[in-house]
Amino acid sequence: MGEQKAGSGNDAGGGGIDDARRAYALLTRLVEAPSAAMRGLIDEFGAVETADMLCRGLPPPGFEALVSATAARVEDLCSGGDPLDRADADLRHVARLGGRLVVPEDPEWPAWALHPLAERVRPPDGGHDDEWRELRPFALWVVGAGRLDELLDRAVALVGTRAPSSYGEHVARWFAGDLAAQGFTVVSGGAYGIDAAAHRGALASGGATVAILGAGVDRPYPAGHAQLFRAMGERGALVSEYPPGTPPGRHRFLNRNRLVACATRGVVVVEAGLRSGTRNTASWAARRSLPVCAVPGPVTTATSVTCHTLIRDGAELVTSAADVVFRCGAAGEMAPQPEAPARPTDGLTPAQLQVHDAFPARSELGVSELARRSGQPPASVRAALTVLELRELVEPAGARWRLVRRGDREREV
């Protein structure tokens, strides 16, 4: 490959970083992300040499499968002119949309947020060990003003069904608004339903929100969210592992789920039916030991089934954004637990409560009648009356006693 002009929207570094960026841009087009083999090559040889080797069909021994997997695309991109021309065109195209390719060499690369993906684990849901081992993205196409590392520094994923109930939609907006107001970035998949409600809730409270896409950033899916995606580009980001022009696909949504789950501090499943891709997202988080939270809902609606199953399986039941902060926030970010309202009779012993309950609503009683009614010995009645008077529950009336009248006293516990 010859020397090429940079021609991209990125100008963070000198020629070195721009060469690397063009190589990464080409690699996102040559190899379907994620690719363990590709990461291995990049880690060992760097992006420029990796792209060069792949285009020439000459990677080191042990990478035959990668050569085979990329053969068709290599033939398309590398057999004619300089393949980096296509990379430049992609970078220019995304730059015109206000975007860029963020690569590990960039200061804004979210290394810390992506850390959970660096460990090698078996993926959930029938994934195959040999195909999915290395799960870190090698570069991210981003449209949006904010720095990606800052956006993902304190992020929570809110996910759920594309066909929520009005309850689920309400909860997603409410949680997202509260989380955004507390400085959390709300991450989701940009889909209809819960995803969109979460993005909108964050935007409505003036916060940042990130959509991770299963398609190119120039054709975010679904098209019906064009306006929402534009707003997110202004106050947040659209993020994709796939090069511009990539159409959405089911395996890309599954793959996107791993980023939604693992690039955040935890996943909140707001509403999801029995069969839902949300389970896949939650599994990714669970296998990485990231918190999985689920919002309960009516047992009479199908859209809460998966939330309830997740809670049974160990997910945290959350009822407010404060609960989410408690689970997913840093230490010290704790919301106070609600306290039960106090009753005047709280803390009475059973004997004291029996004497209290022995009083009729309006008339006065003496000690012996109280002993009879309560089944307590007179000495115990007298001791209880002292406590009850101190607590202003009863008052003396000559030699007898009566209840202190209150507004809305409840009769039954």
Place this chain on the structure above:
Amino acid sequence: MGEQKAGSGNDAGGGGIDDARRAYALLTRLVEAPSAAMRGLIDEFGAVETADMLCRGLPPPGFEALVSATAARVEDLCSGGDPLDRADADLRHVARLGGRLVVPEDPEWPAWALHPLAERVRPPDGGHDDEWRELRPFALWVVGAGRLDELLDRAVALVGTRAPSSYGEHVARWFAGDLAAQGFTVVSGGAYGIDAAAHRGALASGGATVAILGAGVDRPYPAGHAQLFRAMGERGALVSEYPPGTPPGRHRFLNRNRLVACATRGVVVVEAGLRSGTRNTASWAARRSLPVCAVPGPVTTATSVTCHTLIRDGAELVTSAADVVFRCGAAGEMAPQPEAPARPTDGLTPAQLQVHDAFPARSELGVSELARRSGQPPASVRAALTVLELRELVEPAGARWRLVRRGDREREV
């Protein structure tokens, strides 16, 4: 005490059991239930001798507190004529209502159901060890046609707030109806709200239901449920530890909660607000290692707060009567878990899924184009196509392939 005529609605035994029953009837009036000391005396001396000793103020050493506690009532009942006259009157009064006093000597005494109460444990919620140690009732006033031991042999408690949402009321009726249809007796407290909905749901599906009361069986509380209580007397039972005429009282409701919780195979909290007596019922069950189940609900309503707290604290999340049977039924009474509906693409490897997703909705593609779009080597594409064809997901079209069209295929996971 002299020999008295039986004069009660009970005629299960000869003079011995009727003497005992009259003594028990008197004891329920002399001592506020439950009483550890009373149980101790009865276990050692029997009911007849215990009643005689208490009336004469001559129990053995160590029972001074009991003498003192009963002094006022003893003076009322034992200082004039024969105290057993009052017991006879009580038995006759309850017999006229279709009721009886069930005592441990009776074949219908629910010894098995009450077994969890025989262990000595600290009660929850600030109860005092020395006052509440022995928790078995010593006799039960019952109005109702069924045998108490049979009614409680397979019973589940459904409890909750007196001011439920329409959702909670619906769920209580639904669960109760389903449980009753499966032969479970639905036990509750007869209160407004969830209790009443549970009783009604059981009755509506032709099942049995039992209300355990915090007042005498002749004045079940609340009075607004008179018709419901009548229906329960016909197909179930009203049960109370307290003698006829006893007014409701808060300590009696708390005490009743222990029976609701511990005379059943488990407690289901349907709906309960932040401050609820239901927590007390659930605590009784939990301390006795009986299953505590809770029904989740919208996080936006106050009436599900306690359910969610209980689930967080370890209660079983239940979404149907089948879940309750699974938790509270005998071994073998298991409901099948719902299975997720199968999708045609279930079980495909990521590589197969990528090839499948590479197809456009309507046109045909060859192997090399599929390799390009999916990022898979041609050999892998061919292998995937074989599997996809076997599963009738794709079909050949000459040298190319196309998707098999389906009705309502979903695009996104």
